[in-house]
Amino acid sequence: MDMILDIASWAFISGGIIFCLIGGYGLIKLKDFYARLHAASLIDTFGVGLIFIGLMFQAGFTLVTAKLILILVFIFFTSPTATHALARAAINHDVLPDVDTEEERDLVRQTKTTKSSTS
Amino acid sequence: MVQVLALATALAGFWVLLSGYWLTLIVALGVASIVLCVFIAWRMDVIDHEGHPIHLTIPGLTYFPWLLKEIVLSNLTVAKAILGDKNARHPQVLRVKASQSDALGQTVYANSITLTPGTVSISVDDGYITVHAFMDETAEGLRSGEMDAKVCKLMGDATPLVGDAKT
Numbered sequence: 316m317d318m319i320l321d322i323a324s325w326a327f328i329s330g331g332i333i334f335c336l337i338g339g340y341g342l343i344k345l346k347d348f349y350a351r352l353h354a355a356s357l358i359d360t361f362g363v364g365l366i367f368i369g370l371m372f373q374a375g376f377t378l379v380t381a382k383l384i385l386i387l388v389f390i391f392f393t394s395p396t397a398t399h400a401l402a403r404a405a406i407n408h409d410v411l412p413d414v415d416t417e418e419e420r421d422l423v424r425q426t427k428t429t430k431s432s433t434s
Numbered sequence: 435m436v437q438v439l440a441l442a443t444a445l446a447g448f449w450v451l452l453s454g455y456w457l458t459l460i461v462a463l464g465v466a467s468i469v470l471c472v473f474i475a476w477r478m479d480v481i482d483h484e485g486h487p488i489h490l491t492i493p494g495l496t497y498f499p500w501l502l503k504e505i506v507l508s509n510l511t512v513a514k515a516i517l518g519d520k521n522a523r524h525p526q527v528l529r530v531k532a533s534q535s536d537a538l539g540q541t542v543y544a545n546s547i548t549l550t551p552g553t554v555s556i557s558v559d560d561g562y563i564t565v566h567a568f569m570d571e572t573a574e575g576l577r578s579g580e581m582d583a584k585v586c587k588l589m590g591d592a593t594p595l596v597g598d599a600k601t
Binding site for chain 1: 448451452454505506509512513516517523524525526527528529544545546548549550551552553554555556557559564566568
């Protein structure tokens, strides 16, 4: 039984590591700031999620698993906020995405908020 | 009032999970901090349907598994596109309609978009969300309006026709 748990645990942790690596590789390889945001979101959803599920197999039905679930929930609620804040900071400093058409860039430009406005 | 009780219960559960001790002193300290937290939250007037959306618990039971499924699927798509050649990626900006009737619903929708890899919401205004998408597949998934409809259902709003969410 321990054997099966260990194998499951290692499978999930390895999967998580692979996704963290892919995300990290994307962060380095992609040229555009906004494209890099997408690579980073691989890490904070699947990368973190799979590693934590693997750790839960190690912990079993204990308080540790409950704490792992809580951490996971907090990451799932806060990481989109952080990603959104990064995107907003980039827009307000005139970093525009590398997209095909000028109309798409205009869509982004329109959302720029200056320091004085509160929207 | 229901929300005050729900907040106190949630905090109590949180304390017990994180501490795991049943010594009188520790439990007394826990009760004291819960009372203090609830009092501060009540003074700040943040215990409302936005700060503590307990009415979403039951509908959330169908929404969150669906969202998890979407996250898993788009993780695989985006990972493939990062490893694949340049043609797999097609960064684009699009505006999608957020049909939810209140700010909480639009926040849930915008956060769900960002949480799903391959799409990042960069702005919410006038009931529309400006989204940066990493590739055609993830952009199409959003254009179909399926997630919009699911969030409307979660919030108890009238569900828009799927496929009608394009700008």
